[in-house]
């Protein structure tokens with residue numbers, strides 16, 4: 001077995017262990033293999049090891065990889081999306097994780113309507129209020145959910161965050177817990193008719209902490225494909 005598959009299976013095992021520590025069912029957590037900048041042969045190796053969910057952060061790269069991979073791959077756009085790229089990407093993704101403004105959501109609605117499709121999205125939340133990061137601030141999210149919830153061609157499936165870069169994953173536990181609590185609160189308010197079931201948080205450096213704190217999707221790149 002190749003190195004990519006070994007990494008993939010180790011990551012899955014570590015997710016399982018985190019689930020066990022938290023009393024969760026591993027079936028609740030989806031691993032997204034973040035393949036940005038990586039060549040096709042590495043994606044194929046991950047696919048052959050069982051990976052079906054792939055994450056990319058650039059529209060052009062995502063579009064170029066789609067036709068070269070099997071059709072049962074689910075493509076996740078996880079990076080910042082410019083409004084002028086929306087037209088190209090609609091209809092190609094399983095989930096867009098990185099909706100960070102009403103303007104972008106409006107553009108996704110417009111283009112999805114034009115193509116007569118419903119696009120599944122997450123709202124990106126800048127939980128730690130980092131200047132350098134995209135995303136809604138926590139206090140902006142409820143209003144955004146209500147506004148975007150009116151759009152007939154956009155379905156908000158949940159929330160996503162990119163936590164701060166830290167040496168010790170434990171230092172992000174409070175960030176993950178804060179977003180989980182907020183997510184549960186929003187679900188309770190039932191703003192989007194029960195369609196919110198996804199909480200995307202945790203990367204190579206901290207995914208096990210995110211799983212312990214309630215993540216339903218983790219996005220792991222380096223831990224599977226090696227350094228970029």
Ligand SMILES: *Cc1c(COP(=O)(O)O)cnc(C)c1O
Nearest residue numbers: 034057078203204219220221222
């Ligand atoms: C690159 C990226 C990841 C994966 O990062 P690793 O540290 O390599 O696991 C996850 N989420 C987003 C939004 C990314 O851009």
